[in-house]
Amino acid sequence: xxxxxxxxxxxxxxxxxxxxxxxxxxxxxxxxxxxxxxxxxxxxxxxxxxxxxxxxxxxxxxxxxxxxxxxxxxxxxxxxxxxxxxxxxxxxxxxxxxxxxxxxxx
Amino acid sequence: xxxxxxxxxxxxxxxxxxxxxxxxxxxxxxxxxxxxxxxxxxxxxxxxxxxxxxxxxxxxxxxxxxxxxxxxxxxxxxxxxxxxxxxxxxxxxxxxxxxxxxxxxxxxxxxxxxxxxxxxxxxxx
Numbered sequence: 001x002x003x004x005x006x007x008x009x010x011x012x013x014x015x016x017x018x019x020x021x022x023x024x025x026x027x028x029x030x031x032x033x034x035x036x037x038x039x040x041x042x043x044x045x046x047x048x049x050x051x052x053x054x055x056x057x058x059x060x061x062x063x064x065x066x067x068x069x070x071x072x073x074x075x076x077x078x079x080x081x082x083x084x085x086x087x088x089x090x091x092x093x094x095x096x097x098x099x100x101x102x103x104x105x106x
Numbered sequence: 107x108x109x110x111x112x113x114x115x116x117x118x119x120x121x122x123x124x125x126x127x128x129x130x131x132x133x134x135x136x137x138x139x140x141x142x143x144x145x146x147x148x149x150x151x152x153x154x155x156x157x158x159x160x161x162x163x164x165x166x167x168x169x170x171x172x173x174x175x176x177x178x179x180x181x182x183x184x185x186x187x188x189x190x191x192x193x194x195x196x197x198x199x200x201x202x203x204x205x206x207x208x209x210x211x212x213x214x215x216x217x218x219x220x221x222x223x224x225x226x227x228x229x230x231x
Contacts, residue, residue, distance in 0.1 A: 034217040043201055043221035044151070055219065087151060091215040094165070095141075097151040 004098035023088035115225030128202030139205035144198035158209030
């Protein structure tokens with residue numbers, strides 16, 4: 001099973017700041033990595049697929065990068081609605097999820 | 107607009123059974139794989155079970171093999187999960203999720219581009 005490790009567990013930032021979230025895979029997943037956003041009481045929402053492709057309706061401030069084992073989700077300038085939990089998910093070999101990064105208001 | 111509406115979650119004693127349903131609309135149901143993904147109280151996510159578009163390919167997490175059965179009725183645009191011999195560790199919110207593809211192929215699978223609102227399953231004595 002491919003293990004995804006997300007860091008940091010919690011990230012405290014202010015609106016307007018840049019957020020950088022990391023996801024590391026235990027073995028190469030090529031570019032088959034997605035990012036999801038989950039707000040309290042809601043289901044996860046797909047943000048990024050295949051490492052860098054924004055899903056429909058996702059604002060341009062969200063971007064993804066990386067390949068192989070190291071991936072990054074960047075939010076260029078945080079809006080109040082961006083404070084949530086973010087998960088990565090690989091689809092290279094079956095499906096596994098990371099444990100999540102909580103993005104909280106500083 | 108894609109809509110996935112789960113039902114069937116409940117409070118059940120260990121050893122009991124539940125059947126979850128997911129009514130889908132807004133897309134051609136028969137051309138996409140579907141899955142059940144659960145979220146534990148500690149917020150971890152696990153794909154419990156998945157089924158390909160035609161129903162020919164099925165996946166179960168090791169933790170539920172032999173206890174859970176996934177099925178779909180493409181004529182009714184509905185996905186099901188029959189859960190038997192429930193355990194306390196099955197307690198979670200169960201989401202119905204639409205895959206981005208019709209099936210996994212050579213181990214390579216899919217993302218989930220739409221999710222239902224979730225249904226809570228609580229297993230406790």
